[in-house]
Amino acid sequence: MGGDARRNEQIDAVIQQLTRDGHNIPSPFSKRELYRTAADVGIAVWKPDVKARFTDRVLDQLHYEWDPVSQSFIPAVTEELVDDIQLAASTITPSFDTELSESLRTRVEAWCDLHGFDTFETGTVQRTVARHAVLSVLLKAALYEWYQHRGDVPPLSETIQQAFRNASERTDNPAFDTFVLDDIAELADETVLASVVTHRDRLLYSNQPAADIGRIYAAVTPSEYRQSLGQFRTPPEIAEAMQSWAARGDCHLLDPGMGAGILSSSYHPRWVLNTEPAHVNGIDRSPLSLVMGATALTLSGQANKPQTSDFLDVRPDDLQRDVEGVVCNPPYTSGDALPKQYKDRINANIEESTGIEISARSPLYTYFLYHARSFLSSGDRAAFLTPDSFLTRAYGTSLKQFLLDEFSIKALVQFNPDGDSVFEDAQVTALLSFLETSATGEESLTRFIRVDESVDASTLRDAVRNGDQGETEWGTINHVPQADLADRENWAALFAPCDVDTSALTSLNELATIHRGKSTGDVNFFCLTRNDVDEYGISEEHLSRLIRQPAVVTGYDFTAEDWENLRGAGEEVWLLDPDELPKIKNCQYDFEHQVLFDPDSLPRNSDDEVLNIVSYLRESVHKSLRANVIDKRQYWYRPRRQPSPQVLVQDAGRDGFRFVLNETSARNINNFRGFFDVHLDETELKALLAYLNSPVAARVIQTQTQTQQGGYEKLSISALHGLPVIDPTSLANPIVTTLADLFDELRETARNDGDCEAVLHRLDSVLQQVI
Numbered sequence: 001m002g003g004d005a006r007r008n009e010q011i012d013a014v015i016q017q018l019t020r021d022g023h024n025i026p027s028p029f030s031k032r033e034l035y036r037t038a039a040d041v042g043i044a045v046w047k048p049d050v051k052a053r054f055t056d057r058v059l060d061q062l063h064y065e066w067d068p069v070s071q072s073f074i075p076a077v078t079e080e081l082v083d084d085i086q087l088a089a090s091t092i093t094p095s096f097d098t099e100l101s102e103s104l105r106t107r108v109e110a111w112c113d114l115h116g117f118d119t120f121e122t123g124t125v126q127r128t129v130a131r132h133a134v135l136s137v138l139l140k141a142a143l144y145e146w147y148q149h150r151g152d153v154p155p156l157s158e159t160i161q162q163a164f165r166n167a168s169e170r171t172d173n174p175a176f177d178t179f180v181l182d183d184i185a186e187l188a189d190e191t192v193l194a195s196v197v198t199h200r201d202r203l204l205y206s207n208q209p210a211a212d213i214g215r216i217y218a219a220v221t222p223s224e225y226r227q228s229l230g231q232f233r234t235p236p237e238i239a240e241a242m243q244s245w246a247a248r249g250d251c252h253l254l255d256p257g258m259g260a261g262i263l264s265s266s267y268h269p270r271w272v273l274n275t276e277p278a279h280v281n282g283i284d285r286s287p288l289s290l291v292m293g294a295t296a297l298t299l300s301g302q303a304n305k306p307q308t309s310d311f312l313d314v315r316p317d318d319l320q321r322d323v324e325g326v327v328c329n330p331p332y333t334s335g336d337a338l339p340k341q342y343k344d345r346i347n348a349n350i351e352e353s354t355g356i357e358i359s360a361r362s363p364l365y366t367y368f369l370y371h372a373r374s375f376l377s378s379g380d381r382a383a384f385l386t387p388d389s390f391l392t393r394a395y396g397t398s399l400k401q402f403l404l405d406e407f408s409i410k411a412l413v414q415f416n417p418d419g420d421s422v423f424e425d426a427q428v429t430a431l432l433s434f435l436e437t438s439a440t441g442e443e444s445l446t447r448f449i450r451v452d453e454s455v456d457a458s459t460l461r462d463a464v465r466n467g468d469q470g471e472t473e474w475g476t477i478n479h480v481p482q483a484d485l486a487d488r489e490n491w492a493a494l495f496a497p498c499d500v501d502t503s504a505l506t507s508l509n510e511l512a513t514i515h516r517g518k519s520t521g522d523v524n525f526f527c528l529t530r531n532d533v534d535e536y537g538i539s540e541e542h543l544s545r546l547i548r549q550p551a552v553v554t555g556y557d558f559t560a561e562d563w564e565n566l567r568g569a570g571e572e573v574w575l576l577d578p579d580e581l582p583k584i585k586n587c588q589y590d591f592e593h594q595v596l597f598d599p600d601s602l603p604r605n606s607d608d609e610v611l612n613i614v615s616y617l618r619e620s621v622h623k624s625l626r627a628n629v630i631d632k633r634q635y636w637y638r639p640r641r642q643p644s645p646q647v648l649v650q651d652a653g654r655d656g657f658r659f660v661l662n663e664t665s666a667r668n669i670n671n672f673r674g675f676f677d678v679h680l681d682e683t684e685l686k687a688l689l690a691y692l693n694s695p696v697a698a699r700v701i702q703t704q705t706q707t708q709q710g711g712y713e714k715l716s717i718s719a720l721h722g723l724p725v726i727d728p729t730s731l732a733n734p735i736v737t738t739l740a741d742l743f744d745e746l747r748e749t750a751r752n753d754g755d756c757e758a759v760l761h762r763l764d765s766v767l768q769q770v771i
Contacts, residue, residue, distance in 0.1 A: 011057055013041045022155075025062060025201045028072040034058065067207050075202040077212045082219045084196045085138065089130035089220075091189035096126050099187060107180045115286060116333075124222060131220040132288055133184035138196050139213065139295045140164050140176060142203035146299055147171055149204075160197065161186060174306060175294035179287040203299060210296035211236050214260035217292060234262045234329045234385055238432065240457035242383035245434050245464065246325035247277040254323040254375055256311035256330065256368055258282035261293035263327040266300040281319055282306040312346050312367055316375050323375050326382035330368035335361045335395070356402060359395035366390060366399050369433075373406050376437045382407075388414055388431035391491040392706040394718065401487035407435040409482055411447040411464040414495045416475070434464050446485065448478040450495040490719075493703030500700050501771060502724035509721040511688065512675040516651065516717055517668040518640045520575075521629040523548075525620060526639055527572040527669070537612040542578035545666040550650035550658075555750035556693060556743070557661040558648070575667060578613055578638055588636040592621045642667060645674025647689065652714045657701055659692040661685075661747070673720055684728035686740035691726045693746065694763045696771065700724055726770055738766055 014037050018026035035045045038054060045051040059065065063078045100108065108129060109120050117125045137160065144167050147153045153167050161182055168176035185193070206212045234242075239262045247253045247264075255264040264280040280302055282293045290306045297304040305320065311330075316322070335343060343360065350370045351358050358370070365386045372382055390396030391412075403409055413432035438444075449463055453474040467477040480494055508514065520526035527548055528538070545563060547553065552566055567573045583603040585591040594601055595618050602610050602618075610618070617637050630636040644667050648660045651671055668674055678685055691697050704719035728736050746759045 007043075007057075010038075010041050010043050011054070011061065014038050014043070014058065015062065017041075021149075023201050024198050025075055025205070027205050028067070028070065028074045028207065030072050034073065063202075070207055072207075074207050075205050077202060077206075077215055081196075081199045081202065082216065084192075084199065085131055085134045085216070085220055086127075088134045088188050088192045088196050089127060091192050092130040092133065092184060092187045093123075093126050095187040096120075096130075104180070104183055108184070111180050128221060129181075129184060130188075133181040134188060134193065134196055135216060135220060136181045136288055136291055137185045137193065138199060138216075139203070139291050140167075141197045141200040142209075143167075143173070143175055143291075143295045143298055145200050145204050147173075156197070158190075158194075160193075173294060173298070174308070175291045175298075177287070181288060203295070206299065208236060209299040210239075210260050210262040210265040210293075213292050213296050214262055217260060236262065237455075237457045237460075238385065238430075239263045239327075241460045241464070242327050242385065242432065243277075244457065244461050246327045246381045246383045248325065248381070250278045251324040252279045252281070252321045253277040254319075254326045254328075254372070255280055255282045255293070256284075256314075256326070256328050256372065258284050258293040258306065259289050259329070261296035261300075261302075261304075263329060264293075264302065264304070265296050266302050277325070278303065279321060280304040281321070281323060283309055283311045283314060285310050312349070312371055319375075322377070324377075324380050326372045326375060326380075326384075328368055328372060328382070329385040330365040332387055333364040335359075335363050338364060354402060356398050358398050362395045362399070363387075363389070366395070369399060370402060373402075373437070378437055380437050382433075382435045382437075384433045384435070386431055386433065388429045388492060389706065391431070392719075397487050400485075400489075400491065403433075403435065404482065404485060404487065406437065408438045408444040409446045409485075410434045410436055410444070411449055411467075412491070412495075413449040413451060413460065413464065414492070416450055416452045444482045446480050446482045448480060448491075448494040449475065450477075451475045490703055492706065496702070498699050498703045500696055502700060504771065505724035506727045506730075507721065508723040508725045511679055511725065511727065512647070513677040514717055514720045515642065515645075515674055515676060517670040517672045517674060518642055519629050519670045520639045521633075521636075522623065522625045523572075523669065525623055525625060526576045528574040528576060529570050529572050530567050530574075531570060533574055536616040538574075538576075538616055539613070542576065542613045543574040544577040545664065546573055546575040547648065547662070547664075547666045547668050547672070548572040549671050550648075550653070553648070553658075553660050555660075556658060556689070556747035557663060557751075558666070559663050563664055563666055573666075575639065575669070576616075576637070577641070578635075580635060581613065581617075581637070584614065584617065584635075584637070586635050588620070588625065588630050591617070591636065595621050639669075642674070643676060645672070645676055646678050646685065647675035648672045649692075649715065649720075654713065656698050657713075657715055659689050661689055661743075673715070673717060680728060683736055683740045686743040687728040687731070687736045688725060690739040690743035690746070690763055691767060691770075693743070693760075694767055695760055696764055696767050697725070726767075731770060735766070735770060739763070742766065 014034070015026065017037050017040070018029055018033065020027070034055070035051065038045045043050065043054055045054060059073065063076050063080070064073045065076045067074045105120070111129065112118070112120050112125060117128065120126065120129070141156060141160070144153060144156055144163060147167060148155060153163070153170055157163050164176050164182070165178065167173070168178075203209055203212060242263055243253070253264055255261065258264065261282060264277065264282060280297055282290070282297065282304055284290055284293060284306070285308065287308050290308050294304060294306040297306075346367055347358055347360055347362070350367050353374060354370055369384060369386070376382060390399050411432075411434040413434070415430045447464065447467055449467065451460070451474060455474045459474070463472070463477060469477055469479045476496065478494055478497055485491070527546060528543070533543065547558060548571060552571055553562075563573060581603070583601060585594050602614050604610055633640060644665045645662055648662050648668055649657050649672065651673055680688060701715070701723065704723055705713040705715050728739070742759060742763045746756060746763070749756050749759055
């Protein structure tokens with residue numbers, strides 16, 4: 001026998017000895033077990049090079065990896081497992097067009113509606129439903145194996161679905177209950193499905209079953225469907241920090257929207273001693289999520305009672321136990337994306353239960369925070385993982401007041417938006433809220449913690465409980481007495497507090513009216529280049545000059561020469577803006593009908609040719625314009641009018657905000673905010689612009705912006721209205737003149753590509769005399 005064949009035979013013998021009880025793969029094993037077994041079959045593992053090669057080959061063949069926590073080799077979730085799920089699903093989808101009864105199709109369509117999928121007729125949805133059906137079989141098989149180990153059920157038979165039904169009766173675990181995916185799974189090729197079931201030991205022996213199940217679900221579910229439901233997997237280290245806060249000792253824990261159970265499952269299920277909760281109530285609307293969560297918790301050794309419900313319809317009396325802690329990563333679905341009837345109902349219910357008025361624009365996650373309070377008694381704790389948007393948005397005002405009234409807010413933890421996202425697919429800034437129900441809220445201290453670098457669970461937990469104020473190796477901690485927090489304050493600014501005293505400043509809306517630019521309905525159609533205008537021969541009487549986007553403005557002012565240069569460079573510098581056009585239907589739909597079925601009614605010139613402007617409008621029939629915007633206008637073909645702004649500022653950016661003096665008649669669209677009706681003369685306006693573009697103002701503005709993942713900052717109209725600014729009309733004339741001159745110098749320096757830092761430094765020096 002050749003050397004390679006001999007070694008392969010020895011490796012197979014080692015794996016066979018490690019594998020017991022008829023399983024396909026070994027239970028987790030230590031290095032000592034591995035090398036002792038290897039020595040027994042004659043492998044010279046006392047030689048370092050042989051030992052290393054042997055270890056690599058065993059791990060590659062088994063798809064195992066070293067776990068430093070348990071000090072053992074454990075099975076890994078492999079691409080092969082995901083591929084097998086997808087292969088089994090591919091044997092199901094052809095049956096959707098031929099073998100679904102009318103009643104089953106109705107149930108599948110209801111399933112798709114529950115999970116925010118598109119119509120079941122699309123290929124992507126059909127593949128997703130089929131994959132979820134196969135995943136459900138794998139999860140139930142792993143759960144079945146757990147019970148079989150304990151003698152509660154016989155070995156898994158070939159009639160899998162019947163075995164699951166028997167297990168439902170014997171174990172009373174609702175994860176075995178039959179639902180629509182079970183009927184879908186029966187359409188799979190039995191041989192291919194059986195190959196998926198052989199992977200059940202990988203979950204049974206997993207050291208982190210919740211994390212592994214979450215990874216599998218993410219791998220077989222298109223990201224757009226997870227995002228439509230606001231489903232984003234919690235990283236294990238964050239889950240550990242949240243659970244260690246909320247679950248103290250032998251408590252009962254509530255996990256609304258439990259998903260794969262990552263928040264409430266054991267940290268290290270192989271440890272004999274742990275401090276996990278005595279019991280977990282997991283709640284989720286989806287039966288598949290119930291199967292995922294119940295499987296993960298049970299495989300972790302965590303006592304649990306899952307239920308399929310909308311958490312917002314569950315009342316404390318519906319649970320068999322009083323809970324003493326809540327951990328929750330709720331769905332992030334926006335308020336506008338929720339069905340109106342459902343949104344109205346939950347909004348009314350929560351308003352009635354809390355006694356406060358709640359904005360109808362509130363996203364779904366905020367209702368979970370409101371409702372969770374009703375399950376807690378004094379001294380209980382809760383930890384939530386949500387977007388940080390409620391800290392700055394108008395709908396967050398009522399939620400912030402609710403938190404101040406009902407909780408001692410121990411810590412809010414923001415993960416630096418300039419860093420990697422906490423979630424793989426969600427471009428939101430993650431926020432952890434650590435709360436305790438108590439009557440001492442006004443006497444407590446709230447820690448605003450910003451995490452800039454990776455941090456482990458224990459470090460984060462210590463920071464939440466007793467972190468000192470100041471910078472750390474991984475971020476910053478800011479102490480704020482809870483009594484000093486106000487519901488209308490921008491709490492996001494407290495993660496990096498501003499050092500500028502704004503108490504003597506005035507609000508910007510006292511000096512100017514501020515509006516966002518009007519939406520065109522379709523920038524590609526309404527925003528035109530010189531070539532577009534020339535090609536169609538559109539007269540300037542049907543156009544307005546346009547500053548298309550912030551990127552075309554490179555300095556602190558915009559002049560007629562700048563506009564001409566952009567025009568020559570082929571930029572979009574014209575806005576389609578005709579007056580009423582006789583014989584053109586004012587409604588877009590009616591115009592399309594006119595073009596298609598009554599073209600002779602279109603206005604023509606003396607040569608019986610369709611007018612140039614009408615010829616261009618006719619092109620819209622073949623374009624997908626935003627009808628909801630266009631239909632609200634007096635004339636569909638003319639964006640709502642607005643005067644030329646005196647000052648422009650972009651609506652969002654990553655590198656701060658520039659306030660630009662507009663010296664042209666050009667208009668803007670909705671990617672700019674504009675200043676109108678400015679109650680200042682020319683010198684005073686330039687003084688104001690000097691302040692707005694100064695480093696001092698940049699620090700103040702930072703407290704008013706809403707930061708998105710990736711460092712993308714939005715500056716809302718309301719934030720601009722309340723922005724603290726100097727009032728030039730109340731300053732001495734020499735100061736106003738000096739500031740105006742510095743703004744002129746700043747814009748000239750920028751126009752000549754000079755060093756603006758020196759000018760900005762002098763500008764700050766002058767402002768120190770004012771603020």
